[in-house]
Amino acid sequence: MSNVIALVCKECGKSYEAKALHVCEFCFGPLEVKYDYDAIASKVSHESIAAGPNNMWRYRELLPVESTDYVSLGAGFTPLVRAERLANYLGLDELWIKNDTLNPTGSFKDRVVSVALSKARELGLKIAACASTGNLANSVAAHAAWANMESYVFVPANLERAKIITTAVYGGNVVAIDGNYDDVNRLCAEIASEEPEWAFVNVNVRTYYSEGSKTLAFEVAEQLGWDSPDHVVVPVASGSQLTKIHKGFDELHRVGLLDRKPNVKISGAQAAGCSPVATAFASNSDVIRPVKPNTIAKSLAIGNPADGYYALDVVRKSGGSFGSVTDEEVLDGIRLLAQTEGIFAETAGGVTIATLVKLVREGLINKNEKTVAYITGNGLKTVEAMAPTTQATITIEPKLDQFFQFLNEQRNR
Numbered sequence: 001m002s003n004v005i006a007l008v009c010k011e012c013g014k015s016y017e018a019k020a021l022h023v024c025e026f027c028f029g030p031l032e033v034k035y036d037y038d039a040i041a042s043k044v045s046h047e048s049i050a051a052g053p054n055n056m057w058r059y060r061e062l063l064p065v066e067s068t069d070y071v072s073l074g075a076g077f078t079p080l081v082r083a084e085r086l087a088n089y090l091g092l093d094e095l096w097i098k099n100d101t102l103n104p105t106g107s108f109k110d111r112v113v114s115v116a117l118s119k120a121r122e123l124g125l126k127i128a129a130c131a132s133t134g135n136l137a138n139s140v141a142a143h144a145a146w147a148n149m150e151s152y153v154f155v156p157a158n159l160e161r162a163k164i165i166t167t168a169v170y171g172g173n174v175v176a177i178d179g180n181y182d183d184v185n186r187l188c189a190e191i192a193s194e195e196p197e198w199a200f201v202n203v204n205v206r207t208y209y210s211e212g213s214k215t216l217a218f219e220v221a222e223q224l225g226w227d228s229p230d231h232v233v234v235p236v237a238s239g240s241q242l243t244k245i246h247k248g249f250d251e252l253h254r255v256g257l258l259d260r261k262p263n264v265k266i267s268g269a270q271a272a273g274c275s276p277v278a279t280a281f282a283s284n285s286d287v288i289r290p291v292k293p294n295t296i297a298k299s300l301a302i303g304n305p306a307d308g309y310y311a312l313d314v315v316r317k318s319g320g321s322f323g324s325v326t327d328e329e330v331l332d333g334i335r336l337l338a339q340t341e342g343i344f345a346e347t348a349g350g351v352t353i354a355t356l357v358k359l360v361r362e363g364l365i366n367k368n369e370k371t372v373a374y375i376t377g378n379g380l381k382t383v384e385a386m387a388p389t390t391q392a393t394i395t396i397e398p399k400l401d402q403f404f405q406f407l408n409e410q411r412n413r
Contacts, residue, residue: 002066007031022206041255056215071117075110080223085340106378107135112212119208120199131188134163141170217248228262230369236268237300239311267320269355271295275324297347323355344379
């Protein structure tokens with residue numbers, strides 16, 4: 001029996017059957033999955049979850065898929081790393097890194113795609129598709145290949161070369177668009193209206209797709225011994241991930257998996273070259289003005305974020321903050337995480353760490369707060385960003401005297 005009651009408009013409250021629908025037909029507001037939390041509470045416990053698979057589907061009762069025939073590459077239950085060296089550098093008592101670089105295609109997108117394509121198959125949709133800044137393209141192509149589904153992924157033509165290669169390798173169709181992500185997304189919305197059997201994971205099945213991000217909250221709480229952190233820092237592109245992490249912590253309390261009501265401050269991180277939500281926060285405005293992206297953090301380069309207003313609302317109500325950081329600070333953030341914790345993050349991770357640094361220095365994250373930073377993508381996806389400033393230390397001939405000359409110079413610095 002399904003735990004999903006309906007889809008409900010976040011603006012006007014109108015309810016719909018749980019089908020492939022992502023906007024309200026009355027007011028065009030976004031739809032949200034409504035669950036029967038009493039039914040879920042009667043089924044789940046710490047013990048039942050621990051007995052489940054060692055991946056995100058251990059939380060199946062809180063996800064919008066009825067069938068157990070999942071489209072899954074095993075995403076989820078990634079490490080929550082106690083970041084003692086980075087914490088010492090920042091002067092924090094307790095800092096954790098949620099390391100989603102270790103998912104099957106190297107980003108958190110494997111979570112949302114697993115939910116989206118599992119639901120798509122349940123709904124009888126045949127072809128997997130998406131608009132993407134790279135990570136989602138990788139994940140849709142990989143999951144579609146595993147599920148023997150035809151796939152079409154649409155990306156900006158100036159995407160990082162590594163992300164094109166790591167999408168095309170799965171054998172689906174990669175369609176490069178001469179434009180930015182917002183141009184790509186508009187085209188995909190038009191195609192979705194013409195192709196009823198296509199599952200555009202972030203268009204017509206977006207309502208279900210976005211629910212996969214809740215598992216980032218579920219896992220953190222379980223890995224902290226069924227407790228919630230005090231503060232989290234989340235990278236923001238569309239804003240969906242941030243809102244779903246917030247929803248995830250609240251749901252755990254509603255079904256009895258957290259004893260105390262979570263009071264998690266949620267802070268958002270954006271690159272200065274594409275920071276419409278952070279700009280609205282800084283100016284105390286509810287108006288999120290679209291921008292033309294100009295940043296190395298291409299996975300966050302959404303100039304007109306669909307869930308920007310809702311992310312802004314969550315941050316304000318939770319007592320969190322927003323930070324925006326320059327491209328130079330992004331690269332510094334990547335290096336800092338790599339050189340303290342041995343985790344190589346893509347540019348979105350650099351945005352998260354650089355924002356974490358900024359919020360700590362501005363006194364917006366307290367020393368004694370149990371803080372979690374979400375690192376959502378692997379650095380091997382964006383090596384081009386680091387290449388100009390990250391080289392071999394020295395090149396020498398294969399001669400012992402040359403090496404010892406270099407070694408002495410290093411030791412005498």
